[in-house]
Amino acid sequence: MATAVRLRQLGHTVKLIDIDPQWRVYGAGITVTAPTFRAFRRLGLFDRIVEHGACVIGHELFHYSGAPIHRFDDPELEPGLPAAGGIMRPVLHKIMSSEVRRLGVDVVLGVGAERIVNQPDRVEVTFTDGTTQSFDLAVAADGIYSKTRSMLFANAVTPTPNGQGSWRIVAKRPEGFTRTQFYVGHENLVGINAVSRDEVYLFILNPDPDRKWIEPAEQPAMVRALLADFGGAVAAIRDSVSQSSSIVYRPLEAALQPAPWHSGRVVLIGDAAHATTPHLASGAGSAVEDAMVLGEELERSGSDVPSALAAFTARRYERCRIVVESSLAIGAHQLARGPAARLGELMGAASHALAADY
Known part of the structure; x- marks a missing residue:
């Protein structure tokens, strides 16, 4: 287009x-x-x-427990351009x-x-x-x-598969969310990014060498299991995941x-x-x-x-x-x-x- x-x-x-x-x-x-x-x-x-x-003004890095590690204020690439953002x-x-x-x-x-x-x-x-x-x-x-x-x-x-799977879950935007968040230190890399004034999507990149098919009815429980060890804003989103949640999964290839x-x-x-x-x-x-x-x-x-x-x-x-x-x-x-x-x-x-x- x-x-x-x-x-x-x-x-x-x-x-x-x-x-x-x-x-x-x-x-x-x-x-x-x-x-x-x-x-x-x-x-x-x-x-x-x-x-x-x-739009967001920068990035925040967290340990997967929710403990903050570093905050980045991204410089403008061009005048008036946001540092990053998202959209559905x-x-x-x-x-x-x-x-x-x-x-x-x-x-x-x-x-x-x-x-x-x-x-x-x-x-x-x-x-x-x-x-x-x-x-x-x-x-x-x-x-x-x-x-x-x-x-x-x-x-x-x-x-070619890269050995990982990608999960995306749409959720309510946390209060005061102004920076994209990344959670590291775990085998599952997790991030949260805003896509509207009211919504974010949480992504999970997890090891998936077998490229397993997950039935839609089983996906909410799988998401909660993948996020079981996480704190911070991830924990709140995890606990809100239900059968009615918007979840998209696919194995990664390039x-x-x-x-x-x-x-x-x-x-x-x-x-x-x-x-x-x-x-x-x-x-x-x-x-x-x-x-x-x-x-x-x-x-x-x-x-x-x-x-x-x-x-x-x-x-x-x-x-x-x-x-x-x-x-x-x-x-x-x-x-x-x-x-x-x-x-x-x-x-x-x-x-x-x-x-x-x-």
């Missing part, structure tokens, strides 16, 4: 297809980092995200999909790409409804299990497609090219940055689409590699129960790299 918005802003005619006829979104809350806020501001959606989401995924989806439609994007739902054929001056796409259409450019944002990646790239990667990310006039973006684990909260932000850079390179290259796509990968690969590989390193460090100081170094180095402009 970010790419559709940006290309329409630049005057291009855009068709957006989504295989889901209801165009639904799954998940709980999403963390928005300062670099992601920067990308959303340049896309023109910042004010609406701030209005319907939440369905709310973000509504903001972005409304903008897509407002800008006149041709949205076709319940349709996928069945066949993609590159020609010297166009790309032909045959859709699952049997129709075929030609385009100057096809952008594949079809996720970590991208069919386009498998269809067009002989060296297509497959997602996939970094080698360069180039384009084949002829088809380009992979977002999770199709660089799916990451959530340790740096930069998956969605990287996708929005992709949209902005792709627009810039298309403007610079004019009608030479393959050159624009080559320049796009050249600008994006290293930054996205840092996100994916640093996130995996942080996860491996957590699984090894390494010292908290080293964890801080890994996160700090990656955050410093992402603070640089894309």
Whole structure:
């Protein structure tokens, strides 16, 4: 959707297809980092995200017992940009999909790409409804299990598990909550981030080498067990978890497609090219940055689409590699129960790299 918005802003005619006829979104809350806020501001959606989401002024680090360790006041990345924040995924989806439609994007739902054929001056796409259409450019944002990646790239990667699971639980926002909270020292890493004036989501990253399926009816008890040793605000949220709680669970995987990310006039973006684990909260932000850079390179290259796509990968690969590989390193460090100081170094180095402009 970010790419559709940006290309329409630049005057291009855009068709957006989504295989889901209801165009639904799954998940709980999403963390928005300062670099992601920067990308959303340049896309023109910042004010609406701030209005319907939440902003924080920094971070707090706690021992899992609830004892405070350190408080961080994060510097401004740009004037007026929050240090971090969050928003519910369905709310973000509504903001972005409304903008897509407002800008006149041709949205076709319940349709996928069945066949993609590159020609010297166009790309032909045959859709699952049997129709075929030609385009100057096809952008594949079809996720970590991208069919386009498998269809067009002989060296297509497959997602690799990192040995952890991710839980997200939506809860009432604690009184006086102004900073994202992290709880360390336990095999389960826990954090709390605001997603609205009234709500937070708590996340748990726990060892899960077997990638076990947890029945929804069993999930509240599992969450309470994973949080049994925790104090502070975590304890209050744990004790409020019930069968009616909003809980989302998934095993973690990552996939970094080698360069180039384009084949002829088809380009992979977002999770199709660089799916990451959530340790740096930069998956969605990287996708929005992709949209902005792709627009810039298309403007610079004019009608030479393959050159624009080559320049796009050249600008994006290293930054996205840092996100994916640093996130995996942080996860491996957590699984090894390494010292908290080293964890801080890994996160700090990656955050410093992402603070640089894309």
